[in-house]
Amino acid sequence: MDEPVIKYYRRLLKEGFKNAGSLESPSIFLDTAEEEVSICSVIGNYIHIFLNVKNDIIETIKYLCICDPTSNVAVEILCDLVKDKTLEAAATTTEESFLEELEGKSEELQKKAAGLMELFCKGLARYQSIVPQNNLSNNDIKEKEARQASVLGLI
Amino acid sequence: MSATVPMISKAMLDSIREDFPALKKKRNGLPPIYLDNACTTLVPKQVIDAINEYYTTYPACGEGRSRYWFAEDVTCRIEGDSGKGIKGSRQIIREFINARSEKEIIFTSNTTHAINIVALGFRFKPGDVVLLTDKEHNSNLVPWLRLQGKGLIKLDHVDSTQDDIFDLENLKYKLANRKVRLVSMAYSSNLTGYTIPAKDIIKIAHDYGIKVLLDGAQTVPHKTVDVQDLDVDFLAFSIHKMCGPKGVGILYGKREFLGQKLHESDETPDVIEPTILGGGTVTETTYDSYSLLNPPERFEAGIQDYPGQIAAGSAIEYLQRIGMNRINSQENQLNHFLTEQLLNRYGETGWFKILGPHDSSQRGGILTFEIKRPNALGIAEELSKKSNVMIRDGAFCVHSFLNKKFGQGWMRPGLPQEHRMLYRVSLYFYNTMDECQIFLETLNEIFEERSYV
Structure with a gap:
């Protein structure tokens, strides 16, 4: 493990994994195995992410995992x-944002951050495609489609 | 340890390690430390040479299919040629396990294939029970589960004692009270390394007229196995776990259970039927019928892995030159050291547990441990990254037992503090004390990084 990750992980062990847990009937459910996103390179490593969204804002985010410490640090930072x-703002989260939160450099964590964002954006795109859009104007819809395209472009 | 047990000397070990090209590789300036021998073993140059010789010198069919120069060379290396003084690999294998005849040695792809030959060929009657141990590899579970699913057999198993050793009393109870037709058991567990008292089990089963199949994948490479002394009816093992090529396994079967008639329907109910038929299994065919070859050929359908079969003989001769007693004692010595060190360091933590008997002499070259700490995953990967130490993690194809022990879904996502993971170190004769020391130091470094210690 890289030094900044070790430092962050020890803090998690001491202070607790505050974002760990699950949500009943989440607005968005993400599963690394189902999405075939490789966040953890070890076979058997899986992460489930649960999000509750209200008025386009991520109100709650929780995760369950069976993964190595670096992956766990990455998902805690993501949360x-x-x-x-807002979903739009969340989708623009970059790998650099993860490193800033980590307060150090880690190639390994950066890779996992990229994987997590891929997973996150896939789930977001799916969610946005099924949310009722009746209350949106044509312009709103066009804007949303453009935003989705930009989200997918990140993948 | 008895003073009469032959040991591998330092000079001998150095010489042995010179035979393995893979041990000379380096990554990040460090040599490999290969401790995943229960999965598959490294291959010495003598075996690689045998494979190369086939492809460069006589790359043709064996089994007497053709009678030209190359084919004769292949056949005599597998079946032997006393006139030329060449011992065939089938004879080498026969002698290695002390079978009565080469006709009892069937080449397969691996242990799984060998077990399936018995599972699919055994003439079960409705209600027949197949009895397993509680820690079978999927290879000796799934073939039976399928038969059970089709209503052809019922499955049962013998639970281990509290000390995690074989429960002979439980076996006797099951044999006396269930309609057991076949006992099919892992001779040594790939999970714990524990070796069952096979000779006693076979004697008891035979007293009830019940046949015994042993999955010897984790036993035959590590100690002398004498099928006549055991009186076992069927024995399956893989050559790739004993310095041989991948894709070659052996099914030993007592000759009387392998058949001798031209047609399956003429055989007695004790005889297993060949389940894959085609080229190389029959003497002749008409548009309406076929006549079977004798064993072992009737079980060896299609073009075979001739280089693999030839190299299998080379692998066994290599082990014989070292000596099975030496191999066994080297593994025991290393496992004793590792067990003692790990228990001294982490035995009292509550989150570190060795699976199977604590006494390393009962676990051969296998040491599997459980770590129940947050994010217990990824340690095998870290060991490889840091020191080129290669060990296995996961469920080792023994999901059934582990699901019972830890609960179904123990490897599914949960809270970090609920994580656990199993790691298996599996040793072979070419491993050294220095390698074990590096493994221990690196493991401790990882534990420190993760604040486990």
């Missing part, structure tokens, strides 16, 4: 980064 953000 911290996207909570209380």
Whole structure:
């Protein structure tokens, strides 16, 4: 493990995995295995992410995992980064944002951040495609489609 | 350890390690430390040479299919040629396990294939029970589960004692009270390394007229196995776990259970039927019928892995030159050291547990441990990254037992503090004390990084 990850992970062990847990009937459910996203390179490593979204804002985000410490650090950071953000803003989260939160460099964590964002954006695109859009104007829909395209472009 | 047990000397070990090209590789300036021998073993140059010789010198069919120069060379290396003083690999294998005849040695692809030959060929009657141990590899579980699913057999198993050793009393109870037709058991567990008292089990089963199949994948490479002394009816093992090529396994079967008639329907109910038929299994065919070859050919359908079969003989001769007693004692010595060190360091933590008997002499070259700590995954990967130490993690194809022990879904996502993972170190004669020391130091470094210690 890289030094900054070790430091962050020890803090998690000491202070607790505050974002760990699950949500009943989440607005968005993400499964690394189902989406075939390789966040953890070890076979048998899986992460489930649960999001509740209200008025386009991520109100709650929780995760369950069976993964190595670096993956766990990455998913904890993801939760911290996207909570209380609009879906649009959350989708623009970058790998650099993860490293800033980590307060150090880690190639390994950066790879996992990229994987998590791929997973996150896939789930987001799916969610946005099924949310009722009746209350949106044509312009709103066009804007949303453009935003989705930009989200998918990130993948 | 008895003073009469032959040991592998330092000079001998150095010489042995020179035979393995893979041990000379380096990554990040460090040599490999290969401790996943229960999965598959490294291959010495003598075996690689045998494979190369086939492809460069006589790359043709064997089994007497053709009678030209190359084919004769292949056949005599597998079946032997006393006139030329060449011992065939089938004879080498026969002698290695002390079978009565080469006709009892069937080449297969691997242990799984060998077990399936018995499972699919055994003439079960409705209600017949197949009895297993509680820790079978999927290879000796899934073929039976399928038969059970089709209503052809019922499955049962013998639970281990509290000390995690074989429960002979439980076996006797099951044999006396269930309609057991076949006992099919892992001779040594790939999970714990524990070796069942096979000779006693076979004696008891035979007293009830019940046949015994042993999955010897984790036994035959590590200790002397004498099928006549055991009186076992069927024995399956893989050559790739004993310095041989991948894709070659052996099914030993007592000759009387392998058949001798031209047609399956003429055989007695004790005889297993060949389940894959085609080229190389029959003497002749008409548009309406076929006549079977004798064993072992009737079980060896299609073009075979001739280089693999030839190299299998080379692998066994290599082990014989070292000596099975030496191989066994080297593994025991290393496992004793590792067990003692790990228990001294982490035995009292509550989150570190060795699976199977604590006494390393009962676990051969296998040491599997459980770590129940947050994010217990990824340690095998870290060991490889840091020191080129190669060990296995996961469920080792023994999901059934582990699901019972830890609960179904124990490897599914959960809270980090609920994580657990199993790691298996599996040793072979070419491993050294220095390698074990590096494994221990690297493991401790990882534990420190993760604040486990």
